Amino acid sequence: MSEPEMFDLVVVGAGPAGLHAALSAAALFGKRAAVVERDATVGGATTVTGTLPSKTLRETALALSGYRARKLYGVDLSLRRRATVSELLSHERTVKAAEQAQFRGLLERFGVPLVRGAATFADPHTVRVARPDGGETFLRGGAVVLATGSVPVRPPLFPFDDPRVHDSDELVDLAEIPESLAVIGAGVIGAEYACMFAALGVKTTLIDGRSKLLEFLDPDVSAALANAMTGLGVEFVWDERVTGCAAPPGGDVTLTLSSGRTLAADHVLVCAGRVSRADELNLAAAGVEPGSKGRLKVNEHFQTNVPHVYAVGDVIGFPALASTSAEQGRAAAAHALGATGLAGMTPLLPTGIYTIPEVASAGATEAELKLKGVPYVVGRADYAKNPRGKIVGDEGGFLKLLFREPDLALVGVHMIGELATELVHTGMMVMRAGGGMDLILNTCFNYPTLGGLFKQAAYAALLARGAEAHR
Ligand SMILES: Cc1cc2nc3c(=O)[nH]c(=O)nc-3n(C[C@H](O)[C@H](O)[C@H](O)COP(=O)(O)OP(=O)(O)OC[C@H]3O[C@@H](n4cnc5c(N)ncnc54)[C@H](O)[C@@H]3O)c2cc1C
Numbered sequence: 001m002s003e004p005e006m007f008d009l010v011v012v013g014a015g016p017a018g019l020h021a022a023l024s025a026a027a028l029f030g031k032r033a034a035v036v037e038r039d040a041t042v043g044g045a046t047t048v049t050g051t052l053p054s055k056t057l058r059e060t061a062l063a064l065s066g067y068r069a070r071k072l073y074g075v076d077l078s079l080r081r082r083a084t085v086s087e088l089l090s091h092e093r094t095v096k097a098a099e100q101a102q103f104r105g106l107l108e109r110f111g112v113p114l115v116r117g118a119a120t121f122a123d124p125h126t127v128r129v130a131r132p133d134g135g136e137t138f139l140r141g142g143a144v145v146l147a148t149g150s151v152p153v154r155p156p157l158f159p160f161d162d163p164r165v166h167d168s169d170e171l172v173d174l175a176e177i178p179e180s181l182a183v184i185g186a187g188v189i190g191a192e193y194a195c196m197f198a199a200l201g202v203k204t205t206l207i208d209g210r211s212k213l214l215e216f217l218d219p220d221v222s223a224a225l226a227n228a229m230t231g232l233g234v235e236f237v238w239d240e241r242v243t244g245c246a247a248p249p250g251g252d253v254t255l256t257l258s259s260g261r262t263l264a265a266d267h268v269l270v271c272a273g274r275v276s277r278a279d280e281l282n283l284a285a286a287g288v289e290p291g292s293k294g295r296l297k298v299n300e301h302f303q304t305n306v307p308h309v310y311a312v313g314d315v316i317g318f319p320a321l322a323s324t325s326a327e328q329g330r331a332a333a334a335h336a337l338g339a340t341g342l343a344g345m346t347p348l349l350p351t352g353i354y355t356i357p358e359v360a361s362a363g364a365t366e367a368e369l370k371l372k373g374v375p376y377v378v379g380r381a382d383y384a385k386n387p388r389g390k391i392v393g394d395e396g397g398f399l400k401l402l403f404r405e406p407d408l409a410l411v412g413v414h415m416i417g418e419l420a421t422e423l424v425h426t427g428m429m430v431m432r433a434g435g436g437m438d439l440i441l442n443t444c445f446n447y448p449t450l451g452g453l454f455k456q457a458a459y460a461a462l463l464a465r466g467a468e469a470h471r
């Protein structure tokens with residue numbers, strides 16, 4: 001082994017978890033950190049294949065399809081032509097490149113070397129990097145953060161070498177916009193992509209072995225989303241698992257479902273979950289024990305069973321989001337480097353799903369409150385009764401606030417509609433501040449805004465329990 005270079009923190013993986021760990025170490029805590037990245041690009045699933053590409057494609061699809069204008073004027077103002085794949089992908093490529101350049105710039109500015117190659121443990125403090133040129137680099141860290149993320153599950157029944165059969169990572173290299181698409185898996189990724197293709201006018205079928213859309217959502221929100229997606233043209237096939245997939249040259253791709261039914265489509269997109277590849281890290285050399293399904297088990301400080309080896313982001317599993325991965329990276333770096341003031345994680349994590357329309361939530365659901373026996377009152381505000389909602393033409397969106405009885409603290413926010421993933425933060429900050437009904441009612445919101453939905457929902461809750469009782 002050549003003489004290793006010494007760092008306070010060695011980070012493996014340059015996705016949001018790893019980048020935030022390394023940049024926090026260098027920029028916030030003034031320590032020496034290095035990041036190892038296997039790919040030629042930085043940003044991981046968030047920037048390269050997942051979050052940003054899918055959200056940018058969604059925005060482009062909405063623009064190209066004239067979706068918002070169509071709803072606004074009640075007449076079809078869509079461009080009345082099929083979008084080309086280069087139109088669809090060009091904005092995505094620009095956004096992606098700009099985000100990557102920004103991260104590379106930050107690494108440079110804060111003196112964090114980006115070491116290209118696949119990392120494995122050589123010993124508990126040393127990471128061996130197999131460089132693309134065939135050479136090796138050794139990095140020794142006082143602490144090591146594993147942020148190696150996840151990759152799509154590729155069930156063997158799908159012939160992924162056929163150019164018409166995609167996983168969600170490959171979708172960003174799409175060569176044509178298909179006439180019809182079968183999406184397997186109605187999880188978050190499948191639901192988001194199904195909406196996007198349906199908005200582009202692609203005949204879209206969404207198939208899942210389960211019987212309901214995104215069951216973790218508030219049931220009213222889930223039902224409203226299923227309704228809106230059906231209106232957009234998504235055909236749902238529930239309670240059916242795909243058991244076979246044939247992709248003959250020159251013919252349609254044909255799926256066989258568990259009932260025996262067959263279904264043909266031009267292209268197939270498999271969104272059957274994501275899996276960690278931590279088993280490739282030679283964990284035994286560091287004494288790190290893998291958890292179930294290849295994920296790494298950590299404590300509340302993101303330490304594995306080896307205290308100076310941390311793991312963050314998708315590699316530790318739920319909630320496996322870009323947002324939470326970045327927070328975990330910062331918290332782990334802070335703990336590893338003794339900056340305990342920034343080593344905590346907020347207990348309140350928002351959810352934002354970029355279906356069409358968007359859905360978002362933070363805090364407790366009604367089911368959770370019922371299970372815990374917490375009394376609550378619901379306030380609901382509809383976009384259709386909000387002046388800005390009318391202006392933007394969102395007829396189906398709504399916000400539901402859950403206030404705990406009797407103190408009327410806000411304990412849950414659930415919404416569907418235009419900008420829901422942004423608006424949810426208002427409720428989340430009220431909850432973070434320990435506020436509730438009074439804080440919302442005593443706040444002046446711009447008019448006309450969708451933010452005003454919070455006031456409308458608070459009034460609705462107040463009316464629901466009787467104004468007398470509150471005063
Ligand atoms: C289609 C899609 C849409 C999504 N949309 C959202 C969304 O809207 N909002 C949201 O919050 N989240 C979203 N996510 C989830 C989000 O992308 C992930 O939770 C997030 O990227 C995880 O970050 P990470 O840093 O843990 O891992 P990753 O982003 O997976 O990055 C891990 C990095 O580690 C590198 N690596 C792996 N092994 C090694 C090794 N041995 N040596 C060196 N480098 C290695 C990989 O090349 C990769 O660059 C989406 C995901 C997908 C797939």
Ligand SMILES: NC(=O)c1ccc[n+]([C@@H]2O[C@H](COP(=O)([O-])OP(=O)(O)OC[C@H]3O[C@@H](n4cnc5c(N)ncnc54)[C@H](O)[C@@H]3O)[C@@H](O)[C@H]2O)c1
Nearest residue numbers: 185186187188189190208209241242271272273320352353
């Ligand atoms: N906006 C967001 O926050 C966002 C967006 C996209 C992805 N993500 C993250 O990405 C991760 C992965 O998402 P995902 O949607 O791929 O996984 P998932 O596990 O949520 O959903 C996979 C679905 O595929 C179905 N399925 C699997 N095999 C099947 C088969 N043969 N036939 C029929 N149905 C089948 C399963 O029943 C399941 O519902 C999640 O952890 C999520 O947090 C988040």
